[in-house]
Amino acid sequence: MNTRTSHLVIDPRLDRILRPRSVAVVGASNDIARISGRPLRYLLEHGFDGTIYPINPKRDEVQGLKAWPSLASLPETPDVAILAIPAVAIPDTLKEAGQIGLPGAIIMASGFAEASEDGRALQDYVRDIAAEGGVRLIGPNCVGLFSTGARFYGTFTQSLDAGVPQDGGVAVVSQSGAYGGYIAWLARQRGLGVGTWITTGNEVDLEVGECVAWLAGQDEVKVIALYLEGIRNGPAFLDGLARARAAGKPVVAMKVGRSEAGARAATSHTASLAGADEVYDAIFREFGVYRAETTEEQLDIAEACLHGVFPSGNRLGILTLSGGVGVQMCDAAVKYGLDVPPMPQDAQAELKALLPYAAVTNPIDTTAQMMNDMSLVTKNLQMVLERGGYDSLVSFLTTVPGAEAYSGPLRDAILKGVEGFEERLAVLCMAAPEEAKQAYRDAGFVVSQDADRAVQIVGALTAFGQSFAAAAATRPVLPAPDPTLTAADTLSEHAAKQVLARAGVPFLPERLAKTRDEAAAFAKEVGTPLAMKVSSAQIQHKTEIGGVLLNVSGADAAAAAYQTLEANAARNAPDAVLDGILCAPMAPKGVEVIVGTLRDPVFGPVVMFGLGGVLVELFRDVTFERAPFDIGTARKMIGRVRSAPLLAGLRGAKPSDTEALAKLLSDVSCFAAANAETVVSMDLNPVLVLPEGDGVVALDAVVEPG
Structure with missing residues (x-):
């Protein structure tokens, strides 16, 4: 089993908040159909095994229980408070909560960051008040949580009107309250035991990652089902997934927002920062998370996981x-x-x-x-x-x-x-x-009713078994950041190549010619046809301005090509500052691939690899991996792309040097991680993978600082 450890500490207050022994319902109503009445109704109907304090200054009694005028008037500090009150009343209530030492509060009201900029400002104000008072928050804009074993139903979801799920080993964490309620209803219908159910809403404080980390430490939790629209705190999410895998607890995630329209909808729904979908795939793959495409699939896999058999072989x-x-x-x-x-x-x-x-x-x-x-x-x-x-x-x-x-x-x-x-x-x-x-x-x-789904279940549980059995990938030791890079730099191709060469990226021998005579001298020195192109920090797409000439043979042709390229740059990119003309021998034959990095706003530096040249945008045969990673991970990355057979050698062709390619990928990942503060993205396109034993060579380089 993978035993990668975590460096984040689980907040001990979560035990009281998520499995409380006492609860205050602020704004409790006698109307059991109202949002402010439902939580109290569910607590009473389903026999909450603890103390309930309805808070309503206008009533002496609510739903048959003694009512209290305020949190400060209670005879004890409850473990958690359900705030079923309007958004504008939240700040003052939280100030009072901090004064009595309340561990946590569930904010059900909407009208915060998901609604408007004013709502975002209110949400930030609420967060600051709670932090100052030491109160952990769930929500706002959530429908609450429940713990079946404690018979605590701190929620207003109408999905519990017909009954609650039986106790069991499934834990649900959903950023959408409506979807969470839907899962609860379906689970009860199919007899699937849900022991813990948490909706996180806008996640002003408690986020999915911290919930997963806490659930990973609960013995009764056997499988964790997630509904995700977007992660804000990448390190906490990664920590939670690492803890779950180390504990042998499968995670089945529904991550929405694959399409551009879906990503926009997710952002507007819970004010999420939805990262690139391919990056989420990389994260799920790294931590052995199964990504479900449908609700029924998610429930099928979660139910199958309760049997606790996870094969490590795929026969x-x-x-x-x-x-x-x-x-x-x-x-x-x-x-x-x-x-x-x-x-x-x-x-x-x-x-x-x-x-x-x-x-x-x-x-x-x-x-x-x-x-x-x-x-x-x-x-x-x-x-x-x-x-x-x-x-x-x-x-x-x-x-x-x-x-x-x-x-x-x-x-x-x-x-x-x-x-x-x-x-x-x-x-x-x-x-x-x-x-x-x-x-x-x-x-x-x-048991399954569908043959395809039956095999899919085997595939999913086998993937979990292989993830649990695998040794933790070795994270390479990072080099020091490149001292020449700053976030304000704009790099020409020549400058970018110099930076990346220091990081281990192999390039062809080249010269930056400042005059036509220098170009001619280099041609005479090399003695083979040249590739010549303009070098300017302001010109990244050189072919579009006539900035590239190939198969330039001889000194006279090199001098003439220099003048042509200089003239094309002056005519088609008049504002660009030209460093000179890059001259290099024509590249040998090899398989073209692309290697790039990007700094994901949530998860940090990520490496992309795939089919290169002009075809990358057409076929999108690419894969991603979080940086940094070792050569073993790089080998797996190479094998994932659909075009991998090209590298293995087709129709008698000699296999390509995939070991050199794997080393390049690992080196690039270390560069990206070491320079995460100053490099937004980097592209090597194309990279030629030469025949086995001959290495790799990058032909072009772009480094975007920031």
Whole structure:
């Protein structure tokens, strides 16, 4: 299991706030339909196992409980206060809360940063008051939280009107109150136990990352489900994910905002700073987070995680009563990163002897004949698990488990077949009444109704298992920041190359010619055709102004090319300051890739790698990784792009020097991390990956300071 440690300290007040023993409801109402009445109603209806203090200066009693005029009038300081009052009343209430030493408050009111600039100013004021008084805040613009084990329901979500989820190992943290309520309702409908449920709203104080870090330390939490619109505090979020992985607790995240329209909507919804979506993918990959695309998928994966079986190998065995569905599941296995190797030849022969009409490779299609003798079910399962050596098994049982004549005997036969293989993940795919499916779940199986989703579950739990089993990636020791870089610098290509060469980036030998004679002399010295281009901090896209000439042969041609480039720059970029003309030998042949960095506003420096040259914008075959990282991580990065086979050598071509490329990626990541305060972005495009053993060479460089 990964044991990467964290340097952030969990606030001990969170134990009291998230699992309180006493609560004040400020603004408590007798009207149980109102936002100010619902939390008190839920606390009473569901038997909160603690003390409740309704706060309402206009009433002596609220919903049958003694009412108090203020927080200061209470006989004790409660663990948490629910502030069901208008936004304008929040500041004075928090001042009073600080005076009595209140650990935390839940602000349900809206009208803060999500609404207007005035609202943002009010939110900042509320944050400062709470910090001064030592009061932790959840919200504003949230619908609260609940802790099923403590029977604490500090929320106004109407999704609890029909009942509350049963207690269980799922924890939910949602930046959207409405989505959080939806998840709670669906969880109760499917009998999924939710022990902790937190909506964070605008996150003026308590954010998703700190919630995840706290949940990672709770023994009863088995899986954490997240709904994210955008992260503000990158280090805290990374810390929470690191703690969850170290504790072996899977995180299933729904991150919205993939599209430009979605990102805009997320920002307006919770005033989030939604980082580039590809960066979130990189973060999730780094920490083994499963990214769900739909709500049903998120719930399916979370429910499957409760069984606690996370294979570290990806070998999948498929047992089916339908050959067609077996093919479908094979296709799904490829999609979800699983291997479907055949049974050993001797085992195939034995299976064929048991079921003459069966297909016995993998998938093992038993056909319906197996239902004539339940002992065959047991023998097939035992043989597949023992002889096939599969890490996981998916069995497609059609509607048989729902048939009255078969349900009991089939379940007994399956249980006997998997006995002794409890460490293997067993997923059953069936269409059956809910009570029949629940009987299999109670027996320890993961149950799905859809064949593709059944295989997807195996892929997800396998990814968790591999993440938990992997050693923590080594973070390289960073070099000192480059002393020549400042945030105000604007670098020409030549200057950028000098900076990056010191960081280990290989370039062709080149000269910055200041005159036509210097260009001619360099051509004579090199003796091979030259690539010549203008060098100016104000001209980054040189081809657009006629600033590049290739295959310039001989001294006279170099002198003429110098004059042409100088004239083109003067005509097409008259305001640019020209440093000179860069002269370099024409590049050797190689595979073009792009290597770049960007400083993400949330997570810091990130490295991009992908198919290079002019094709990068067309195909977007790129991948990202948080900087810095070692060469092992760089190798994985290279293997992720769709164009990786080009580097391996196609149609007899010699493989490219991917080891040199991996070193370049790692070196660039260290440069980006070391100079994060002064470099906004950097591009090497193209980088030529030469044949194996010959290295790599960058042909162009752009460094954007800031």
